[in-house]
Amino acid sequence: MNFIYLAIYEVQEFFLLSLRAFTNIFRKPRYLQDTLLQMDTIGVGSLLIVILTGFFTGAVLALQSAKSLKSFGAVGLTGQLVALSLIKELGPVLTALMVAGRNGSGIASELGSMVVTEQISAMRALGTDPTRKLVTPRMVAATTMLPLLTVLSDLCGLLGGWMVSFYKLRLSTSLYWSAAMKAIDYNNLLEGISKPFIFGFIIAMVGCYCGLRTHGGTQGVGRSTTQAVVFSSILVIAADFFVSKIILDLRY
Amino acid sequence: MIKLAEVTKSYWDQQVLKGVNLEVGRAETKIILGGSGSGKSTIIKLVLGLEKPDSGHIFVDGEDITPFREHELMHVRRKFGMVFQEGALFDSLTVGENVAYKMREEKLFSEEEVDAVVRRMLGFVDLEDAIDKMPAELSGGMRRRVAIARALVGNPKIMLYDEPTAGLDPITSRTISELVIKLRDLEGVSSVFVTHDLRTAFTLASQFAVVRGGGDVEFMGEDGKLCLINTRFVMLQDGKILFEGTDEELRNFSSSYVQEFLA
Ligand SMILES: Nc1ncnc2c1ncn2[C@@H]1O[C@H](COP(=O)(O)OP(=O)(O)O)[C@@H](O)[C@H]1O
Ligand SMILES: [Mg+2]
Numbered sequence: 001m002n003f004i005y006l007a008i009y010e011v012q013e014f015f016l017l018s019l020r021a022f023t024n025i026f027r028k029p030r031y032l033q034d035t036l037l038q039m040d041t042i043g044v045g046s047l048l049i050v051i052l053t054g055f056f057t058g059a060v061l062a063l064q065s066a067k068s069l070k071s072f073g074a075v076g077l078t079g080q081l082v083a084l085s086l087i088k089e090l091g092p093v094l095t096a097l098m099v100a101g102r103n104g105s106g107i108a109s110e111l112g113s114m115v116v117t118e119q120i121s122a123m124r125a126l127g128t129d130p131t132r133k134l135v136t137p138r139m140v141a142a143t144t145m146l147p148l149l150t151v152l153s154d155l156c157g158l159l160g161g162w163m164v165s166f167y168k169l170r171l172s173t174s175l176y177w178s179a180a181m182k183a184i185d186y187n188n189l190l191e192g193i194s195k196p197f198i199f200g201f202i203i204a205m206v207g208c209y210c211g212l213r214t215h216g217g218t219q220g221v222g223r224s225t226t227q228a229v230v231f232s233s234i235l236v237i238a239a240d241f242f243v244s245k246i247i248l249d250l251r252y
Numbered sequence: 253m254i255k256l257a258e259v260t261k262s263y264w265d266q267q268v269l270k271g272v273n274l275e276v277g278r279a280e281t282k283i284i285l286g287g288s289g290s291g292k293s294t295i296i297k298l299v300l301g302l303e304k305p306d307s308g309h310i311f312v313d314g315e316d317i318t319p320f321r322e323h324e325l326m327h328v329r330r331k332f333g334m335v336f337q338e339g340a341l342f343d344s345l346t347v348g349e350n351v352a353y354k355m356r357e358e359k360l361f362s363e364e365e366v367d368a369v370v371r372r373m374l375g376f377v378d379l380e381d382a383i384d385k386m387p388a389e390l391s392g393g394m395r396r397r398v399a400i401a402r403a404l405v406g407n408p409k410i411m412l413y414d415e416p417t418a419g420l421d422p423i424t425s426r427t428i429s430e431l432v433i434k435l436r437d438l439e440g441v442s443s444v445f446v447t448h449d450l451r452t453a454f455t456l457a458s459q460f461a462v463v464r465g466g467g468d469v470e471f472m473g474e475d476g477k478l479c480l481i482n483t484r485f486v487m488l489q490d491g492k493i494l495f496e497g498t499d500e501e502l503r504n505f506s507s508s509y510v511q512e513f514l515a
Pocket of ligand 1: 215263264268286287288292295
């Protein structure tokens with residue numbers, strides 16, 4: 001009973017924080033400087049890991065799918081399969097998981113240590129609303145940067161797939177890319193771009209929520225950081241399922 | 253200026269304050285003593301509106317702040333300067349930026365005005381040279397002094413200190429007590445001073461500052477004839493106020509808890 005009560009309480013607090021962080025966008029004061037700084041840490045800071053994961057995901061997709069396609073005599077479709085899986089699912093999800101591990105944990109530990117050293121209280125005492133100065137900039141930065149990172153990751157994945165197709169599978173460049181282009185239509189792109197918006201929001205809000213509810217000193221910061229990564233990863237994958245389901249239902 | 257009436261507060265199932273009544277007048281200093289976990293910091297957080305009481309009322313300048321929402325509390329908080337336990341400096345900002353924080357947030361001042369105030373406040377705590385340092389580079393005592401400088405921006409009428417001398421050596425503690433005495437006696441600032449450092453507490457209750465001809469500040473002890481009446485002790489035990497009075501009364505108070513605390 002107590003556990004259920006607690007869970008409902010946490011969910012409610014999470015939604016209230018998200019709601020406030022979101023409505024802050026439309027009212028002053030806004031913290032542009034802080035938002036740009038967060039965009040830099042989330043966007044520019046994650047470039048390398050996103051490029052690398054994207055590239056190798058595309059490469060392994062080409063490798064594995066070519067093997068299956070060969071049995072149907074359809075190796076020529078490798079490009080299409082790689083592009084489809086990347087753009088709709090693996091690009092958004094893997095990028096989000098990488099960013100959750102890198103920035104979700106960073107957000108939680110930064111805010112968590114600000115809580116335990118009373119910097120959050122000090123901020124409120126000095127007349128600043130921490131949701132405005134800390135949460136909203138992170139939310140805006142993550143929701144805008146994750147789609148960009150995802151597009152980049154998709155492109156690197158296609159490149160990785162091409163390299164495997166060309167050098168290993170001996171497919172012609174034009175065959176690979178024309179197959180890939182078939183997968184890139186309006187609907188798939190919409191799905192591939194709308195997901196990272198939602199994932200970015202989840203990562204930032206879970207990171208902020210876990211960070212702000214930190215208690216119990218330095219140990220508490222460690223706990224919040226772990227929780228932020230675990231919860232945001234699970235939520236990203238769950239949200240991926242529901243968004244895919246909704247889009248499929250809408251389309252057919 | 254501050255009044256707490258029958259304030260109670262619990263965290264989950266633990267009742268921290270069980271009906272606290274407390275009043276702090278103009279230019280008066282209340283020293284709150286009590287063991288750790290007795291709810292001293294909680295009292296200060298309630299006064300600032302950082303936490304809400306479960307029942308009871310808190311008045312600041314006659315205004316009941318208990319029903320206030322976060323944005324309504326902002327103008328109440330402007331009356332206070334708060335020095336947190338360990339200082340709570342923003343560790344991503346330099347010392348100068350920490351002190352300038354409040355003025356920059358209010359966006360009413362030019363950079364020259366901000367700079368002048370920052371230098372004056374750092375001058376008051378004798379840390380002008382540290383203006384470009386990061387908080388991590390400072391010693392514990394310096395961090396508390398920067399925290400005092402940051403709290404003084406905006407000339408608050410009430411200062412709240414949460415264990416500003418905890419974990420400091422006697423000489424540094426002395427420097428901090430002198431700052432507090434100067435603010436009380438020369439600027440007429442009210443304060444709530446939370447501590448379990450008795451030495452600092454009795455220094456505050458027995459010394460006063462006067463300005464000599466040349467503008468030098470001198471600290472003098474009360475002797476037999478003189479007794480400071482603007483500084484009083486409050487002793488907290490089990491979420492209730494056990495004692496309130498002057499240092500002499502505290503020493504003579506016959507309670508085993510108080511005597512054990514003083515020993
Ligand atoms: N945010 C909080 N959540 C849960 N318990 C708290 C919180 N803040 C304080 N407490 C508890 O309330 C009690 C009093 O805390 P506090 O006012 O900080 O004591 P003091 O400052 O006198 O050492 C402690 O037992 C502490 O564990
Ligand atoms: Mg305390």
